[in-house]
């Protein structure tokens with residue numbers, strides 16, 4: 001069979017990204033324009049600012065992805081784009097750009113679910129990886145424990161009832177004065193702190209053994225900070241970060257190991273921005289090694305938002321002939337496994 005080359009576009013939050021992927025696995029180019037510096041000023045992503053920046057950057061990023069791959073539109077087989085979930089304005093920019101390129105080139109269009117993209121990031125550096133496997137998805141907007149049963153087929157075992165793991169990182173980071181985005185900053189300062197210094201809670205969700213809840217943990221950190229302030233005590237920021245992180249990692253590892261045992265999985269994958277967290281990787285690795293499980297995770301550049309992962313997921317839709325019409329719309333609350 002001829003090699004299939006897909007141009008993929010991602011703009012669901014604050015990264016404008018385009019990539020060219022061959023046969024769902026080989027990255028021919030991967031261009032990411034991060035808007036983080038713009039949003040740092042406001043302590044979080046401002047949707048209107050993100051949309052405007054996407055409009056400015058989407059064409060140059062697409063052109064750069066084609067140039068880096070050494071290809072023109074005539075060399076491609078399809079155009080893929082994230083159409084949800086995410087921020088509606090930012091999503092619309094990517095979807096509109098992808099539709100325009102598909103229309104002008106006559107190439108088929110493939111709408112991709114952002115979270116399916118995150119899971120598929122694991123295919124980029126593991127050429128032999130095939131479903132089924134268990135995957136923990138931990139990003140700024142999502143925390144899901146899923147079984148990837150087959151390409152494009154997911155069974156959700158657990159999800160968060162409130163904050164996503166990355167959201168908790170970002171909120172705690174703000175509270176201890178680290179700024180946005182908090183995840184990488186907490187990861188860094190926690191290395192200098194004691195993870196056992198403060199006993200923060202590890203929440204369980206009644207009757208949902210694979211579900212998560214992080215809002216109680218976030219409140220516990222805020223209460224700890226308030227009490228210290230009222231008593232005039234100085235806090236050790238590194239200890240707070242390390243103890244918070246230990247509580248998050250314990251819960252993520254415990255639920256994942258429980259599911260791996262119950263469902264008999266030998267392969268455990270990580271996905272999403274928080275999957276690049278060093279403590280999570282170390283904790284999951286130790287737990288997997290203890291049980292003889294294989295652990296798979298993408299390089300940090302493929303953990304946070306990128307278009308290469310969208311191209312990886314799109315390839316399997318291409319093989320199934322799952323193409324989207326030019327009426328493809330952005331769906332901000334698109335559910336995992338849902339096709340529209």
Ligand code: KG4
Nearest residue numbers: 139140141166183184187273274277304305
């Ligand atoms: O997957 P992603 O880029 O965007 C979403 O789809 O949400 O994830 C972004 C999230 C942010 O909350 C960020 O703080 C977190 O991933 N993150 C991290 C690390 N790097 C990014 N969290 C913990 N440790 C990290 N090293």
Ligand code: ZN
Nearest residue numbers: 118139304305
């Ligand atoms: Zn994401």
